[in-house]
Amino acid sequence: MNEGSVVFKGSLNCLTIIMKEEVDFDEILSQMEGKILSAGKFFRGAKLMVKYRGKKLSSAEEEKVFQLLQTKSGAEITGIEMDMEEPIKQEVEPVPQPHAKIRMSNFYFKGLEEGITKFYRGTVRSGQLINFDGNIVVIGDVNPGAEIVAMGNVVVMGSLRGIVHAGANGNKQAIVVALNLQPTQLRIADVITRSPDEKDTSGQFVPELAYIKDDIVYIESYLPAR
Numbered sequence: 001m002n003e004g005s006v007v008f009k010g011s012l013n014c015l016t017i018i019m020k021e022e023v024d025f026d027e028i029l030s031q032m033e034g035k036i037l038s039a040g041k042f043f044r045g046a047k048l049m050v051k052y053r054g055k056k057l058s059s060a061e062e063e064k065v066f067q068l069l070q071t072k073s074g075a076e077i078t079g080i081e082m083d084m085e086e087p088i089k090q091e092v093e094p095v096p097q098p099h100a101k102i103r104m105s106n107f108y109f110k111g112l113e114e115g116i117t118k119f120y121r122g123t124v125r126s127g128q129l130i131n132f133d134g135n136i137v138v139i140g141d142v143n144p145g146a147e148i149v150a151m152g153n154v155v156v157m158g159s160l161r162g163i164v165h166a167g168a169n170g171n172k173q174a175i176v177v178a179l180n181l182q183p184t185q186l187r188i189a190d191v192i193t194r195s196p197d198e199k200d201t202s203g204q205f206v207p208e209l210a211y212i213k214d215d216i217v218y219i220e221s222y223l224p225a226r
Contacts, residue, residue, distance in 0.1 A: 006031045007215050008039075010192055015048045015075075016083060017065070019055040028055065029064060036072045039216050044074035046194070051083035117152075124148065124162065144184055153177070159205075163187075172212045177222055181208040186217060193217040 006028055007018040019028050036043065050069060057065065066080045117135040124130060124138060126145025135152035138160075146162035148154055153175050154166045160178035165187040167174030172189040185194050191212055207222040 004214075006035060008035055009190070009215050010217075013047060013049060015050050015069075017050065017052040019052060021055045023055070025055075025057070025061055029068065032065065033068060033072060035214065035216065036069065039073070039218075043069075046075040047078060048075050049078050050080040052080070053083040056082065123158075126162075142178075150174075156181075166210075176210040177207060179207050180205040181210065181219065186210055188212050188217060191215055191217050 005020040005023040009016040009018065017032070048069075050066070052065070062080050066077060069075065069080075070077045117137055118130075118132040119137045119139065120130055121139045123140045124142045124146040126143050129147045129149070130136060130138070131149040133151045136148055136150040136154050138148065138154075138156045138158065140156075141158040142148060142156055142160045142162040142164070144161045147164075148156075148160075148162065149165045149168050151169045152166065152171070154164050154177070156164075156176075156178040158178070159180035159182065160176075161180075161182050161184065163185045164176055164183050166176045167189040170189050172191070174188050176183075176186060176188065183194070185192065187193075188210065189212065193210075208219050209222040210217055210219045212218075
């Protein structure tokens with residue numbers, strides 16, 4: 001089996017499926033089902049338009065993909081179509097900038113355990129933005145309507161209910177950790193997800209960690225429940 005023949009890339013209202021052209025459709029469908037099942041709750045309740053690229057599908061094959069997503073993902077699939085937009089590569093001659101500012105983010109965050117860290121103590125309130133070319137640690141809560149953007153990792157020692165973007169420079173090894181992880185939108189690099197519509201909040205909160213694997217955001221308990 002050709003592992004990795006299917007890649008999911010999600011945005012807020014769209015799921016793009018990238019398939020290897022040379023791989024048999026039945027094998028692609030099987031891998032697709034595995035990815036859907038492993039993603040679990042992150043599709044549930046979403047309303048998604050599906051686009052695909054890499055492999056041309058017949059109308060019958062499109063219908064099979066549509067039915068698979070509709071029945072297995074828990075999302076409402078509004079439609080499926082081939083993604084005709086191809087990135088246009090343009091060669092641009094660099095303009096000399098003798099006094100150009102050097103961004104530290106060019107040298108940091110190629111991995112997980114790198115870079116400088118900004119500590120913020122207090123509640124990040126609605127309408128407030130914290131943006132830093134490094135890791136961000138919030139000692140407090142992040143309220144709905146607040147936004148955290150970091151080139152590196154984001155750690156919230158409280159409730160995270162706002163918008164969070166880790167690995168903002170494209171670092172897919174970045175992570176998000178919170179004592180109570182309920183963001184309105186969570187993004188790592190270019191992969192976006194949101195908090196499940198239904199989440200058990202009974203009892204004590206368990207710290208959770210969000211990370212990317214196979215272009216899907218996964219969330220798991222950071223410490224075992226006691």
